[in-house]
């Protein structure tokens with residue numbers, strides 16, 4: 001409700017929200033009048049008696065409001081000059097926040113970006129039950145400042161889980177819980193000095209972060225056997241994705257695994273094993289982690305971002321014993337700890353076997369999708385090829401001759417969001433033309449329509465040019481008469 005009073009011949013309108021209570025309403029009305037300049041520095045306010053009369057409130061209420069706003073620095077109060085608007089240290093300027101685009105803007109209709117699981121599979125019931133259990137049973141002392149390296153219950157559960165599921169040789173003391181893999185990598189980069197190698201292709205954010213932290217970064221090629229170990233030079237550390245190279249989807253061959261470990265021993269280097277989706281292998285039993293072969297050489301990194309949900313921001317490192325003090329020293333000033341309640345909830349889920357059951361459900365669904373994608377590509381896009389092993393949450397779809405930016409634009413026009421392979425290369429010219437398809441990302445009901453829309457665009461059935469461009473397209477057409485073209 002708007003109130004007003006006469007002040008030196010001027011009417012001041014105060015929108016006092018009486019629903020908040022008279023005192024709070026008057027306080028807020030005066031604050032906003034000062035902020036928006038209707039009351040200027042030096043302006044004298046009515047006496048508490050006069051204002052109380054005018055507004056029909058108790059004088060004590062106005063006195064309290066004046067005292068509060070004086071304490072906050074909005075007003076000054078002197079014996080003979082009364083209550084005035086306080087001078088401002090400097091004129092208030094409106095700070096305009098430049099527009100920033102979110103890292104993961106929501107997809108229009110069909111989200112086929114890599115890196116996300118089907119979030120509709122989040123085990124809500126189990127998470128809720130585990131949260132109830134944890135809150136009902138955790139001692140008050142657990143609600144204090146926890147161990148920066150992670151809650152002991154989760155570190156114990158993880159040491160056991162990683163041993164049986166990924167063949168790790170580790171102990172709770174060697175586990176460090178982090179707020180996601182990126183955080184884990186940041187801690188490593190702060191502990192390691194010198195030069196760090198990254199696969200090329202990879203997610204560009206990781207080498208970029210290492211560089212920002214002052215490390216020298218090298219980029220190492222990847223072929224069908226995974227990281228080209230011979231390309232390593234004098235790196236102090238190297239980051240690899242041995243189970244399922246991101247994004248190419250190949251595994252590090254047994255010989256390369258041996259070569260890599262031999263290189264690390266010879267040069268006293270550290271291997272960072274990013275096992276981001278190691279739980280998902282569909283054609284055979286998952287290959288055990290590299291860490292199991294050399295626990296003193298390998299820092300193993302895992303995350304729940306693919307198995308449960310990125311929103312949890314929970315990842316972990318299994319660290320060689322001799323590196324634990326250096327990484328703990330970094331954590332001392334880090335403060336990006338994971339909420340202890342969530343850590344205990346995850347520990348409970350692991351301990352009860354709920355995580356294993358959830359993973360079994362996910363594997364069935366993702367495997368069906370990967371198979372389906374393979375079949376549809378073979379049927380609809382004879383010129384295309386899926387590469388990489390049947391694993392994880394994404395597949396590479398090679399589209400020889402495709403013009404990537406134009407293709408992505410046409411996909412976006414159909415509501416399909418996905419990524420070009422070139423996004424992951426240091427030099428886009430090194431990338432084969434094609435797309436990285438995050439087939440796990442859409443919820444189940446959207447998977448078939450998403451794939452149908454993807455195929456329609458890639459086959460040129462969307463009323464636009466075929467993605468296979470130029471001279472090559474002509475060659476492809478004559479070589480493969482089965483490729484469907486849009487009628488002209």
Ligand SMILES: Cc1ncc(COP(=O)(O)O)c(C=O)c1O
Pocket residue numbers: 114115116179180181182183203241246274276303304305310314315
């Ligand atoms: C190669 C790779 N490693 C690790 C991660 C996990 O990252 P985070 O735990 O920070 O969500 C991702 C996520 O997309 C990834 O692509």
